[in-house]
Amino acid sequence: MMDILTVVLYLASSVAYMLYLFFQKERFQEAGYLLFGMGFLAHTLGLTVTSVQTGYLPIHNLRETLGIAAWAVALVFLFLRFRYRIKITGVYAAPLALLAYIVAMRVPDLPPTQPEAVYSSFWFFAHVITIFLGEAALAMACGAGILYILQENAIKEKKRGFFYRRLPSLEQLDNMGYTCIIAGFTALTLGLVTGFLYSKLIWHRFISWDPKEVWSVISWLIYAVLLHERLVGGMRGRKSALLAIAGFGVLLFTLFGVNFFMDGHHGEFTRF
Amino acid sequence: MSAWDERYGVMREIVLTGLNHKTAPVETRERLAFSASEAKEALGALRARPEIDEVMLLSSCNRVEVLMAARDCDAAVAASKSVVADFKGLPVADFESCLYTHHDNAAVRHMFRVAASLDSMVVGEPQILGQVKGAYYLAASEKASGPLLNRLMHRTFHVAKRVRSETGIGDSAVSISYAAIELARKIFGSLEGRKILLVGAGEMAELAVEHLIQHQAGDIFVANRTLERGVELARRFNGSAIALEELPEALKEVDIIISSTGSPTYVITRDMVKQVVKSRKGRSIFFIDIAVPRDIDPAINRLSNAYVYDIDDLKEVIDGNIESRNVEAVKAERIVEEGVVAFARWLEGLQTVPTIKAMRSKVGSIAECEVEKTLASLTGLSDEERAAIRRMGQAIVTKVVHDPIRFIKDGCHNRDESRALSYARSIFNLDE
Numbered sequence: 075m076m077d078i079l080t081v082v083l084y085l086a087s088s089v090a091y092m093l094y095l096f097f098q099k100e101r102f103q104e105a106g107y108l109l110f111g112m113g114f115l116a117h118t119l120g121l122t123v124t125s126v127q128t129g130y131l132p133i134h135n136l137r138e139t140l141g142i143a144a145w146a147v148a149l150v151f152l153f154l155r156f157r158y159r160i161k162i163t164g165v166y167a168a169p170l171a172l173l174a175y176i177v178a179m180r181v182p183d184l185p186p187t188q189p190e191a192v193y194s195s196f197w198f199f200a201h202v203i204t205i206f207l208g209e210a211a212l213a214m215a216c217g218a219g220i221l222y223i224l225q226e227n228a229i230k231e232k233k234r235g236f237f238y239r240r241l242p243s244l245e246q247l248d249n250m251g252y253t254c255i256i257a258g259f260t261a262l263t264l265g266l267v268t269g270f271l272y273s274k275l276i277w278h279r280f281i282s283w284d285p286k287e288v289w290s291v292i293s294w295l296i297y298a299v300l301l302h303e304r305l306v307g308g309m310r311g312r313k314s315a316l317l318a319i320a321g322f323g324v325l326l327f328t329l330f331g332v333n334f335f336m337d338g339h340h341g342e343f344t345r346f
Numbered sequence: 347m348s349a350w351d352e353r354y355g356v357m358r359e360i361v362l363t364g365l366n367h368k369t370a371p372v373e374t375r376e377r378l379a380f381s382a383s384e385a386k387e388a389l390g391a392l393r394a395r396p397e398i399d400e401v402m403l404l405s406s407c408n409r410v411e412v413l414m415a416a417r418d419c420d421a422a423v424a425a426s427k428s429v430v431a432d433f434k435g436l437p438v439a440d441f442e443s444c445l446y447t448h449h450d451n452a453a454v455r456h457m458f459r460v461a462a463s464l465d466s467m468v469v470g471e472p473q474i475l476g477q478v479k480g481a482y483y484l485a486a487s488e489k490a491s492g493p494l495l496n497r498l499m500h501r502t503f504h505v506a507k508r509v510r511s512e513t514g515i516g517d518s519a520v521s522i523s524y525a526a527i528e529l530a531r532k533i534f535g536s537l538e539g540r541k542i543l544l545v546g547a548g549e550m551a552e553l554a555v556e557h558l559i560q561h562q563a564g565d566i567f568v569a570n571r572t573l574e575r576g577v578e579l580a581r582r583f584n585g586s587a588i589a590l591e592e593l594p595e596a597l598k599e600v601d602i603i604i605s606s607t608g609s610p611t612y613v614i615t616r617d618m619v620k621q622v623v624k625s626r627k628g629r630s631i632f633f634i635d636i637a638v639p640r641d642i643d644p645a646i647n648r649l650s651n652a653y654v655y656d657i658d659d660l661k662e663v664i665d666g667n668i669e670s671r672n673v674e675a676v677k678a679e680r681i682v683e684e685g686v687v688a689f690a691r692w693l694e695g696l697q698t699v700p701t702i703k704a705m706r707s708k709v710g711s712i713a714e715c716e717v718e719k720t721l722a723s724l725t726g727l728s729d730e731e732r733a734a735i736r737r738m739g740q741a742i743v744t745k746v747v748h749d750p751i752r753f754i755k756d757g758c759h760n761r762d763e764s765r766a767l768s769y770a771r772s773i774f775n776l777d778e
Contacts, residue, residue, distance in 0.1 A: 229532060230647060232659050234666065243535035244630060308627025311651040 076120030077179060083113030084148075084172040091164040098240060103161045110168055114148040117175070121145060133202050134185070140178035142202065143329075146210035147171045150254075154214055158250045160242050166217040197272035201265055208261030209325055212297070215254035216322035219315035222247040226312055248310055251318055259297045266290060289328040296321040357697060358399050358494055361419040362453040363426060363445055364411025367467050370444035377436055380405040384433070385481070389490045391429045397421040400492035402485040402499070404460075406477045408467055413457060415494040423447055454498060454689050458682045461502045462509040463516070470515040470671045475506050498689065505685035512681060515674040518667035523554035525663045526634045526655070527561065530602055533632050533653060537561040543600040544568045545593070545614070546607030547579060550636050554604050555583055567600060569593050571607065597622045597631070604634045605641035613641040619649055634660070697767050702751055704776045709747050713739040750774070 090106035093099070121141070124132045132138040151167035154160070221241055228238040241247070269287070270280045281287055300317045303309035365375065380388055385403050392401045392412065399422075400415035412430070416422035427445070431438040448456045459465045461478045482499045485491040491499070510516055519525040527537070534540055541564050544555050555566065566585030569592070570576030576587040588596055590613075597603075597618060607613055614633065628651055635642040635656040647654040655663075717739035721732055750770055757766025771777050 225532070229529070229653055232655075232662065234663070238532070243531060244533050245535035304628075308624070308629075310628040311630060313628075313650065 076116055076123065080113050080116040080120060081172070081175055081179065083109050083116055084168060084175060087113055087164070088168040088172050091168050095162070095165050095240060103164065106164050106168060107155060107161075110148065110164065110171075111152060113171070114145075114152060117141075117145050117148060131199055131202065135181070135183065137178050137181040137183050140174050140181065142206050143209065144171045144174035144178060146203075146206035147174060147213060150207065150210040150214055150257075154250065154254065158246070158253075160246060160250055162221065162240055162242070163214070163217060163250075166220070167214065170213065170217075195272065195275065197268050197275060201268040201272050204261045204268060205265035208258045208263075208265050209329060211254045211258030211261060212318070212322050212325055215251045215258055215318045218247050218251035218254060219318035219322075222251060222315040223312065223319075226315075244311065248314065251315060252304070252310075255297060255300060255318060259294075259301060262290075262294055262297065266294060285332045286328060289324070289332050293321065293325045293328050296324055358415040358417055358492075359419050359450055360413070360415055360453045360494060360498065361423055361447065361449050362411060362413045362456055363423050363447040364404070364409060365441065365444040365446070366409035366411075366465065369446060370441065374441055374444055375407065375410065378405075378410045378430065378434055378441060379407065380410065382484070385484060386488060388429065388433050389485060389488045391433060392426060393488070393490045395422075395425040395429060397425040400495045401426070401490050402481055402495055404478060404481040406474070409460070409465075411460070413453070413495060413498075415492060419449055451686055451690055455682060455686045457498065457502050458505045458685050459679075461506040462678055462682060463506075464509075464675060464678055464682065468520050468668075469675050470517075470520065472516055475503075475510075478506075479503065497692065501685060501689050501692075505682060508681050508685075509678040513674040513677040515671055515678050517674075518670060520664050520667050520671065521553075522550045522636065522657065522660050522664070523557050525660045525667070526554050526604070527557045529634075529653075529655060529660075529663065530558070530632055531561075533630050534601065537563050537602075539564040540601040541565045541599055542567065542585075543593075543596055543603045544579065544583075545603065545605040545641065546570060546609075546637065547575060548606035548636065551604045551606035552579070552582075554634065554636075558602065559583065563602075567596055569596070594618045594621065598625045600631075601629065602632045602634070603642075604636065606636040607641050609637070609641055610639055612643045614643060614646070616643045616645040616649070619643075619646045619652055623649060623652075636660075694767065698754060701767050701770055701776065702754060705750060705770060705774050706743070706747055708774055708776065710740075710743045713743045 087106045087109035090102050090109060094102035094106060121132065131142075133142055147167065148171045151163065151171070155163060155167075221237075222244060224237045225241040225244055225247060228234050228241075229244070269290075273282065274280050296317070300309075300314065300321060303317075304314055365378070367375065370378075380403060385405055389401065389403055392398055392403070392414075397418060398414050398416055402413040404411045404413065410430075412426045414422045414426060427438050427442065430436075431441075456465070461475055463469060463471050463474050466474050478499075482491070486496070519528040530537060530540075537558060539562070540558075542555060542558050544551060544566065547570060559566070566580070566583040568576045568580040568583065568585055568587050569590050570579065570587070571590060573587065573589070576589075579585075580587040593614070597614070603614070605613060619631070630651045630653070633642045633646060633652070633654040635654060638657060640656050642654055642656070644654055644656065646652050717736055721727070721735060727735075750773070754766045754770050
């Protein structure tokens with residue numbers, strides 16, 4: 075039941091944000107924000123109930139993993155919206171959360187294949203949460219990057235079309251993107267560390283060279299380079315935005331693509 | 347206080363006459379424009395005319411208008427024309443063909459539209475409201491305005507404010523300097539603390555710098571071929587003057603550059619900017635090139651995080667904004683109409699009290715006349731009896747007019763004063 079409510083609210087929020095994009099009326103944006111918040115509450119409630127009932131965090135298969143991913147996106151968006159007040163970000167955040175959730179619902183609920191001990195450790199919990207929050211933040215950074223590119227093109231090419239009026243300043247987009255990258259990178263780092271620690275705990279080795287681990291490190295490196303260039307080389311604006319977009323592409327592959335195209339122990343969590 | 351003229355038993359009406367940039371060429375407008383002190387004197391002359399009861403004079407580079415309240419509007423208009431003609435030493439025939447005259451609701455509508463900047467050369471311009479306010483305050487302080495114009499002008503400011511806040515009519519830039527600021531804000535977000543460099547001089551460039559200062563811009567640097575001019579401008583903006591040779595170095599620090607020199611070649615080249623990109627650490631830099639021939643190498647626009655807008659680019663921004671202003675203007679016209687209707691209703695309400703008074707007075711005087719006539723022909727009545735008969739007369743008057751008064755007041759409550767009033771005035775034949 076919570077499922078349906080969550081989807082309906084995320085859907086309503088996405089619609090409201092689309093209306094805001096096209097008609098720029100404040101009340102659409104306010105409605106979108108409110109509906110999204112309510113959807114998040116419903117979502118959180120649903121997850122809590124499931125966790126309490128089963129005693130474990132719901133990340134046994136693709137269905138549940140996507141659900142958590144959607145939840146992380148929602149949480150990060152709400153925080154960013156509150157902090158940065160860039161209203162237009164709802165236009166990609168709401169549909170993203172909705173999409174992840176809908177896909178999650180369409181995927182069958184398969185029983186777990188690992189012993190429960192695997193799922194119930196604190197490190198496991200920490201690893202999953204930090205990875206997903208990191209990915210949500212980097213998804214927002216990617217979104218901010220896309221908006222930055224759109225706005226920069228409008229200003230540079232002097233074609234102030236549909237987006238020009240609706241987007242905030244380049245500076246605001248760049249700042250928000252940067253914050254997302256820092257937060258996301260930090261979370262990702264913690265995620266990798268907890269992952270290695272956890273692996274040592276149950277499989278007695280820090281790293282198994284599982285494809286997901288390899289690609290995670292590759293993703294991590296991309297963002298590390300981005301941050302380095304920004305802090306030391308003063309790379310900001312357009313190049314930073316492009317790297318944020320590319321980095322997220324690699325991250326998406328790491329999260330889902332790897333599991334579909336390659337084998338490894340992470341495959342258990344994205345079975346469908 | 348009332349616009350009802352007690353002496354003559356008629357309402358004053360509103361009339362407006364004048365010319366603007368649409369009806370008169372600039373030479374005529376120039377000849378008829380009034381400076382602040384001239385306006386004061388002219389108001390006195392207009393006020394002194396017996397045909398004119400209340401008057402306000404509005405004079406700007408694009409219009410000269412006289413707003414009046416009078417009992418006989420045509421006479422007032424003629425009087426105002428002759429006062430202006432005398433004052434300016436210009437025969438009426440020279441400007442009469444350029445004049446428009448609006449009565450009652452049309453005059454109210456015109457005033458609202460003018461103040462809301464709907465009649466301006468650039469719809470949505472912000473200066474006109476200040477000019478209208480100035481004209482009104484002058485009229486008020488010279489006691490040239492009265493209850494009707496006072497009310498009209500207060501409503502005018504209210505309508506203008508509504509238009510500004512409820513429509514986007516003034517939102518987007520339609521002047522070069524405002525367009526530049528708008529772009530700067532799309533790049534930098536807040537302009538607070540941003541460093542500005544002015545290269546050269548010129549009205550538009552200096553205006554842009556002033557706007558930037560209003561937005562809390564940071565340090566201002568001025569570079570000019572002539573050091574004295576540079577120093578003078580720097581002093582005006584509370585900034586510092588630099589020599590043209592120091593310009594490349596200055597590019598490391600400043601965020602917004604406004605250039606307006608007479609140089610036939612580029613004052614700022616691509617190489618100059620390329621060299622400072624690294625030390626700027628990727629911070630955005632915005633060049634506003636108002637000069638023709640251009641001062642700033644357009645190739646700079648292709649560099650990372652650098653933006654160059656020349657005067658044609660800025661004009662394009664303005665054209666786009668004018669389009670959207672016209673859309674907003676439609677909303678504004680609706681707000682103006684609402685104001686006109688509300689004002690007309692207020693005006694009608696003014697007639698209520700005098701009508702009731704006139705009705706009571708007429709019936710009362712009929713009764714009094716008959717009572718006294720009858721008493722005069724009756725002899726042998728005691729004083730008490732006479733008093734009783736007089737009281738009877740008054741009681742009859744009060745009871746007779748009670749229902750008509752109720753009818754008029756109900757008309758007011760149902761917002762239908764004019765019908766109720768006109769019936770009452772007809773039935774009692776008050777307007778003979």
